[in-house]
Amino acid sequence: MEIIMSVVIGFLFMAAVYLILSKSLIRIIIGTGLLSHGAHLLLLTMGGLGGESPPVVAEGVSVSDYADPLPQALILTAIVISFAVTSFFLVVAYRAYQELGTDNMELMKGTEDHE
Amino acid sequence: MSNLLLFPIMIPLIFATILMLFPKKIKMQRLIALIGAAATLLAAAFLLAKVYGDGIQVVTLGSWPAPFGISMVSDLFSALLVATSSLIVLFVVLYSFPTIGIRREQSFYYSAVLFLMAGVNGAFTTGDIFNLFVFVEVLLMASYALIVHGGEKQQLRESIKYLLVNIISSALFVVAVAFLYSVTGTLNMADLAVKIPQIENTGILTVIAVLFLVVFGFKAAIFPLYFWLPASYHAPPMPVLALFGALLTKVGVYAIMRTYTLFFTMNTGFTHELLAIIAILTILAGCVGALAYFDVKKIIIYNIIIAVGVILFGVSQMNEAGVQGAILYLVHDMMIKAALFFLVGIVAVIFGTSNLRQMGGLIKTYPVLGWTYLIAAFGLAGIPPLSGFPGKLLIVQGGFEGPQFWGSIVILATSLIVLLSAMRIFIYAFWGEPVETKPLKKSAYQAMLIPSMILVAITVFFGVGAELFMPFVSGAAEVLLNPSLYIEAVFKE
Numbered sequence: 001m002e003i004i005m006s007v008v009i010g011f012l013f014m015a016a017v018y019l020i021l022s023k024s025l026i027r028i029i030i031g032t033g034l035l036s037h038g039a040h041l042l043l044l045t046m047g048g049l050g051g052e053s054p055p056v057v058a059e060g061v062s063v064s065d066y067a068d069p070l071p072q073a074l075i076l077t078a079i080v081i082s083f084a085v086t087s088f089f090l091v092v093a094y095r096a097y098q099e100l101g102t103d104n105m106e107l108m109k110g111t112e113d114h115e
Numbered sequence: 116m117s118n119l120l121l122f123p124i125m126i127p128l129i130f131a132t133i134l135m136l137f138p139k140k141i142k143m144q145r146l147i148a149l150i151g152a153a154a155t156l157l158a159a160a161f162l163l164a165k166v167y168g169d170g171i172q173v174v175t176l177g178s179w180p181a182p183f184g185i186s187m188v189s190d191l192f193s194a195l196l197v198a199t200s201s202l203i204v205l206f207v208v209l210y211s212f213p214t215i216g217i218r219r220e221q222s223f224y225y226s227a228v229l230f231l232m233a234g235v236n237g238a239f240t241t242g243d244i245f246n247l248f249v250f251v252e253v254l255l256m257a258s259y260a261l262i263v264h265g266g267e268k269q270q271l272r273e274s275i276k277y278l279l280v281n282i283i284s285s286a287l288f289v290v291a292v293a294f295l296y297s298v299t300g301t302l303n304m305a306d307l308a309v310k311i312p313q314i315e316n317t318g319i320l321t322v323i324a325v326l327f328l329v330v331f332g333f334k335a336a337i338f339p340l341y342f343w344l345p346a347s348y349h350a351p352p353m354p355v356l357a358l359f360g361a362l363l364t365k366v367g368v369y370a371i372m373r374t375y376t377l378f379f380t381m382n383t384g385f386t387h388e389l390l391a392i393i394a395i396l397t398i399l400a401g402c403v404g405a406l407a408y409f410d411v412k413k414i415i416i417y418n419i420i421i422a423v424g425v426i427l428f429g430v431s432q433m434n435e436a437g438v439q440g441a442i443l444y445l446v447h448d449m450m451i452k453a454a455l456f457f458l459v460g461i462v463a464v465i466f467g468t469s470n471l472r473q474m475g476g477l478i479k480t481y482p483v484l485g486w487t488y489l490i491a492a493f494g495l496a497g498i499p500p501l502s503g504f505p506g507k508l509l510i511v512q513g514g515f516e517g518p519q520f521w522g523s524i525v526i527l528a529t530s531l532i533v534l535l536s537a538m539r540i541f542i543y544a545f546w547g548e549p550v551e552t553k554p555l556k557k558s559a560y561q562a563m564l565i566p567s568m569i570l571v572a573i574t575v576f577f578g579v580g581a582e583l584f585m586p587f588v589s590g591a592a593e594v595l596l597n598p599s600l601y602i603e604a605v606f607k608e
Contacts, residue, residue: 032279043292046296046297071296074245085278085285089279092259092274095263095266108276
């Protein structure tokens with residue numbers, strides 16, 4: 001199971017890198033979304049995929065049957081952080097489109113008084 | 116009081132929250148931001164005295180035993196950095212009053228500064244690798260808000276790149292933590308330091324160590340990963356630039372120092388040699404940039420990159436002189452970079468441009484500014500009685516004692532280039548034919564100059580009285596070189 005997940009995560013990272021290297025800003029933001037998906041799935045996979053029961057204390061379940069609760073807490077934290085950052089990034093991209101009139105990264109080079 | 120080490124994190128957090136309630140009342144904003152920054156500095160000073168007197172302070176949140184809860188650890192190294200960063204934030208708040216402008220002050224500027232302070236102090240204090248990630252995100256989130264604050268065209272364009280680079284490096288940080296967790300099964304730094312030497316397969320740990328170097332290298336702007344910094348830091352207004360230049364890259368440097376001395380010590384022949392080579396390349400890359408530009412901001416920005424290289428070279432030697440020098444130089448560099456950005460900020464305001472070719476002859480009209488800048492520039496280059504000297508001396512000594520003596524030679528040679536780049540600003544802006552300047556109110560000029568002069572005076576005191584600070588520095592270096600002290604302090608609780 002971990003092998004399949006690793007291949008899937010690798011594919012997500014590949015797609016993310018390809019999108020981040022493109023010209024259009026919105027494709028780049030989609031790429032960062034895929035990148036954080038990959039990172040979160042990797043956190044889940046690296047915690048180990050053993051354990052059938054959800055990590056909620058229940059009658060008649062032995063300790064070894066629970067899934068590892070720690071990676072789930074870490075992912076939950078990482079998800080809200082990347083959600084906040086992505087929404088901020090989208091708003092900045094929208095403002096930049098309004099002010100600069102382009103979403104092409106090639107046209108966003110240089111400084112105002114570039115030497 | 117055992118919770119003392121949480122105060123430098125909690126106080127700015129509370130004050131930043133209070134400041135969000137009345138964004139339009141500028142006088143109240145200024146007063147409360149100033150009180151918040153001063154109270155944090157006071158708490159940090161008490162913490163430093165406490166750690167110096169009683170040894171490493173540890174709080175495990177919620178009283179869970181050490182590896183299971185989140186430990187907050189304050190040894191002399193982190194207490195020293197917390198005190199320095201609190202001092203710099205206080206001066207940045209003071210310098211912001213005359214420079215930042217009413218429009219920015221009315222839209223949560225001071226809240227963002229104090230949130231950034233909470234994030235920086237938290238990152239210096241935490242003893243848990245995932246908690247470090249969270250605090251780094253806190254300070255990055257505040258820095259995103261500050262870099263785009265005001266919404267000028269240049270700021271919007273550059274903050275997109277800054278955001279993108281930091282999102283990628285944060286995703287890599289999560290990946291690195293995931294790998295480390297799967298190998299060791301713990302996130303507590305002290306527990307990691309116990310578990311990592313027990314693992315026999317050092318190959319995978321070396322890979323993770325290099326991955327952490329890449330992650331923190333993005334934040335600290337080391338050689339191949341510094342490309343985002345010069346353009347991004349050119350965009351925001353001067354007080355924000357001083358805050359970023361003094362604090363943000365130093366969090367990355369601190370994280371590299373902490374991880375490479377505490378737990379990635381299993382294969383020093385590879386990882387620390389790599390760190391030394393990268394540090395030297397960082398210095399050279401920074402020197403090229405510092406000489407290439409005729410822009411006062413760009414010159415000082417490239418000097419940030421040079422200083423990061425010098426500090427990391429000291430750490431990579433892993434001997435007493437090198438690590439002590441790195442700590443001294445880190446504290447010196449945080450203060451001197453803030454002071455230099457303040458001073459060139461005043462110069463840029465007077466001329467209305469940051470282009471050196473359009474400046475000249477300022478020494479006749481503004482002599483105090485000129486001489487203060489000259490002292491700060493000598494301090495940056497490490498002229499003996501001033502603050503850059505003792506740190507660089509110890510780093511060079513550490514290099515000659517350690518395996519990479521050629522690195523020390525490069526550091527000595529590049530000090531001349533640092534001096535040249537800083538003197539070029541002095542020669543172009545202060546000497547020569549006077550150029551027409553923008554009218555500047557005397558009160559506004561003094562409000563900008565006085566905090567800068569006090570900060571320069573503090574750096575001079577830090578250099579002349581280096582002997583006074585040495586017990587703190589040697590105590591800090593002792594913990595970095597003997598991780599067992601850190602581990603015992605955390606597990607004693």
